[in-house]
Amino acid sequence: MRRSIATVSLSGTLVEKLTAVAAAGFDGIELFDNDLLTCPLGPEAIRDQARDLGLSIDLYQPFRDAEALPEKHFERVMRRAAQKFGVMERLGATTLLVCSNVSGPTIDDDALAAEQLHRLADLASEHGVRIAYEALAWGRHVADYRHSWRIVEMAGHPSLGVCLDSFHILTRRDDPAGIALIPGEKIFYLQLADAPGVQMDPLFFSRHYRCFPGQGVLALREFTAAVLRTGYDGPLSLEVFNDVFRQADPEHTAVDAMRSLIALGDAVGREVPGRPTLTALPAVSEPEEFAFVELTVDAFTELSARDLLGRMGFTYRGSHRTKPVQIWQQGRARVVLTRAVPPAHRRERDKVTVSVIGVEDVQAARSAARAQALMAPRTARALNAGELRLPAVDAPDGTVLYFCRSEGPENWLTDFDIHPASDAPPEEAGIDSVDHVALSPDVDLFEESLLFYRSVLGLALQPVEEIPEPHGLLRSRALTSGGFRLVLNVPVFRGDHEPRGLQHIAFTCPDIFALAARFRAAGVPLLPIPANYYEDLAARTDLPAPVLTRMRDHGILYDHTPTGAFFHLYTRTLGTTLFFEAVQRTGTYTAFGAPNAPIRRAMQSLPAVHGAVRCSLRRWASLRTSAWTACSFWSHSGFSVRRASISAVVSGPVIPPRASPEIEIRSLAAATCRGWGPSRRRSVSQAGGSAWSAFSSSRETTPSWNCAGAADSRMSSFLAAVAGFMVCGVFALDVLMDIKGSQREGALRTPLGWDGDRR
Ligand SMILES: O=C(O)c1ccc(O)c(O)c1
Numbered sequence: 001m002r003r004s005i006a007t008v009s010l011s012g013t014l015v016e017k018l019t020a021v022a023a024a025g026f027d028g029i030e031l032f033d034n035d036l037l038t039c040p041l042g043p044e045a046i047r048d049q050a051r052d053l054g055l056s057i058d059l060y061q062p063f064r065d066a067e068a069l070p071e072k073h074f075e076r077v078m079r080r081a082a083q084k085f086g087v088m089e090r091l092g093a094t095t096l097l098v099c100s101n102v103s104g105p106t107i108d109d110d111a112l113a114a115e116q117l118h119r120l121a122d123l124a125s126e127h128g129v130r131i132a133y134e135a136l137a138w139g140r141h142v143a144d145y146r147h148s149w150r151i152v153e154m155a156g157h158p159s160l161g162v163c164l165d166s167f168h169i170l171t172r173r174d175d176p177a178g179i180a181l182i183p184g185e186k187i188f189y190l191q192l193a194d195a196p197g198v199q200m201d202p203l204f205f206s207r208h209y210r211c212f213p214g215q216g217v218l219a220l221r222e223f224t225a226a227v228l229r230t231g232y233d234g235p236l237s238l239e240v241f242n243d244v245f246r247q248a249d250p251e252h253t254a255v256d257a258m259r260s261l262i263a264l265g266d267a268v269g270r271e272v273p274g275r276p277t278l279t280a281l282p283a284v285s286e287p288e289e290f291a292f293v294e295l296t297v298d299a300f301t302e303l304s305a306r307d308l309l310g311r312m313g314f315t316y317r318g319s320h321r322t323k324p325v326q327i328w329q330q331g332r333a334r335v336v337l338t339r340a341v342p343p344a345h346r347r348e349r350d351k352v353t354v355s356v357i358g359v360e361d362v363q364a365a366r367s368a369a370r371a372q373a374l375m376a377p378r379t380a381r382a383l384n385a386g387e388l389r390l391p392a393v394d395a396p397d398g399t400v401l402y403f404c405r406s407e408g409p410e411n412w413l414t415d416f417d418i419h420p421a422s423d424a425p426p427e428e429a430g431i432d433s434v435d436h437v438a439l440s441p442d443v444d445l446f447e448e449s450l451l452f453y454r455s456v457l458g459l460a461l462q463p464v465e466e467i468p469e470p471h472g473l474l475r476s477r478a479l480t481s482g483g484f485r486l487v488l489n490v491p492v493f494r495g496d497h498e499p500r501g502l503q504h505i506a507f508t509c510p511d512i513f514a515l516a517a518r519f520r521a522a523g524v525p526l527l528p529i530p531a532n533y534y535e536d537l538a539a540r541t542d543l544p545a546p547v548l549t550r551m552r553d554h555g556i557l558y559d560h561t562p563t564g565a566f567f568h569l570y571t572r573t574l575g576t577t578l579f580f581e582a583v584q585r586t587g588t589y590t591a592f593g594a595p596n597a598p599i600r601r602a603m604q605s606l607p608a609v610h611g612a613v614r615c616s617l618r619r620w621a622s623l624r625t626s627a628w629t630a631c632s633f634w635s636h637s638g639f640s641v642r643r644a645s646i647s648a649v650v651s652g653p654v655i656p657p658r659a660s661p662e663i664e665i666r667s668l669a670a671a672t673c674r675g676w677g678p679s680r681r682r683s684v685s686q687a688g689g690s691a692w693s694a695f696s697s698s699r700e701t702t703p704s705w706n707c708a709g710a711a712d713s714r715m716s717s718f719l720a721a722v723a724g725f726m727v728c729g730v731f732a733l734d735v736l737m738d739i740k741g742s743q744r745e746g747a748l749r750t751p752l753g754w755d756g757d758r759r
């Protein structure tokens with residue numbers, strides 16, 4: 001079947017819209033009157049432009065307030081219509097949409113409406129035009145499609161039919177069974193739009209909140225199938241008035257729109273088997289779990305990430321044979337760290353982002369074929385010799401999806417050298433697997449991302465949650481399939497409040513209290529939760545007092561349904577954009593603790609000025625930190641780089657040297673000053689294997705320069721005095737920069753630098 005889209009669904013000038021629509025593979029358009037009126041091109045030029053792009057003008061619309069009028073009003077309508085029919089001839093458009101009358105003078109008289117529409121159709125036919133009459137949900141006397149059909153039937157003109165618009169019919173909850181009573185050849189046009197499951201004034205709803213099929217809650221598959229069963233053979237056409245799409249990049253929107261039609265065509269094709277023109281996609285695999293989640297770090301956030309993962313009980317498993325990529329694992333949860341070049345702009349530093357999601361999938365090739373049929377771009381990736389070519393596609397929010405398996409032949413792990421020392425037995429009461437991954441697409445990409453993940457991975461959409469937060473609102477929607485859960489969290493506010501767009505990875509555990517105790521002992525920096533929360537919890541739940549006390553001690557939050565419960569805790573952010581969550585689900589709890597999200601957001605948004613000062617004071621207390629600061633300050637002038645290094649070094653004993661990846665850390669190796677032996681020795685003797693020593697041993701150096709062999713060198717006292725002065729200066733600056741940074745961003749820039757003072 002032909003696929004069309006209304007120009008009103010897209011942003012831009014008419015020519016931009018046409019170009020985007022053609023690029024996305026549509027066959028035609030509904031030309032909106034306003035797009036013609038505002039176009040500097042004449043109708044013939046528009047026709048030629050569309051034709052050159054391979055597009056037909058399937059509908060010209062809308063023509064308003066035409067029928068059931070007193071005669072003197074109707075005469076003016078005929079004059080208006082004559083001009084439009086002339087324009088349509090020049091455009092090469094043959095169907096005009098007439099919406100049901102919403103104006104004051106219209107009369108509630110079906111016979112009059114039928115008679116005037118008949119006269120209009122007569123005039124139209126003289127110009128080779130036919131009229132599709134549409135019942136608007138807010139039409140003054142005609143709002144129901146069955147009513148519009150009765151009038152069309154009564155008029156009995158071959159150039160008059162109906163236009164069915166899923167939005168009006170389904171949001172009014174009109175019974176679609178009546179569609180079967182309309183002969184297919186009298187349905188002149190079919191408009192498709194989805195909508196969120198909310199109630200509001202129909203006109204306002206229609207003009208601002210429509211979305212593409214699959215992005216809302218309307219039963220479009222059943223609706224479209226009902227229309228096709230009548231024998232309707234015209235275009236499947238999208239008419240989506242949406243405030244975001246009006247502003248977004250039209251090329252993106254057009255692809256999003258086409259993806260929705262492809263997915264709908266596939267679903268409807270299964271319902272109406274006799275229509276081979278509808279799309280048939282490769283079957284969906286319904287992912288069961290995450291093979292891995294990959295984080296992009298730079299050389300400095302990598303240290304913080306490794307430190308935090310180590311404290312959380314993850315072990316280093318190995319590195320990619322040819323790329324700076326490491327695997328950290330606990331239970332079945334795998335976190336992959338990929339090192340990228342630090343961004344040039346300081347504001348962009350300290351970001352740790354989920355860059356790849358590995359989807360455990362035994363039908364990887366088929367899933368990739370499905371994704372491509374749904375217009376997912378194949379990920380461009382340089383392959384080194386001998387490397388597996390894993391099917392991968394780019395999601396609209398920039399996340400890459402890998403379809404892969406973790407066992408058997410051709411599994412993704414064969415590209416890695418698995419560390420021989422990593423076969424240690426798993427920790428008890430640790431993390432089992434990835435529970436969910438929360439991404440944070442730009443607000444303009446929310447609907448598009450939803451549709452993408454839903455259609456490509458065959459995930460079920462969960463209800464929208466609105467999460468109040470200190471500086472606005474967060475819109476959250478989960479997509480699930482068994483144990484594979486994605487959450488899209490989008491801040492719907494503008495402004496420069498930080499942190500914005502936080503992502504997180506949640507891990508499952510069998511016993512969150514044991515896990516929290518372990519985290520605490522290992523110095524995992526947990527997000528503090530206000531005492532008020534627990535007082536409220538005590539009053540509204542039956543949780544026993546000792547349980548509440550333990551929850552309060554560890555910052556564990558709680559949600560429940562009649563049949564299940566959810567306990568969870570959060571780490572502080574790693575860098576500025578990512579944090580981890582640990583969750584324990586009991587019974588049949590399937591949600592994500594949304595009622596607690598405002599608490600988290602509030603605590604994450606706390607102005608961190610006092611925290612920055614405290615953090616810096618703490619750094620003061622540690623000589624090795626001071627030495628490191630001076631050292632890295634010498635070697636790097638970028639402040640965020642310096643801070644990232646500090647946070648990793650402050651963090652103490654985490655990564656045993658045996659667990660350190662044997663990959664070169666280029667810039668850090670450069671940062672190492674050979675004159676700083678004492679500080680290094682101190683770190684070794686204090687920590688017995690710290691991030692510092694792990695880093696030292698990970699450098700490409702001679703054995704005498706590893707952590708054990710560094711003890712011989714000593715500074716002269718003069719040099720030490722000079723260094724002391726420098727350290728003082730640098731630290732004063734450090735405090736100032738942290739305060740400035742936290743004021744600007746409201747974020748704790750060095751999350752690992754302070755982990756105490758929980759309430
Ligand atoms: O909002 C409107 O006016 C409008 C116009 C044309 C349509 O097809 C429609 O569904 C709504």
Ligand SMILES: [Mg+2]
Binds near residue numbers: 134191
């Ligand atoms: Mg419509």
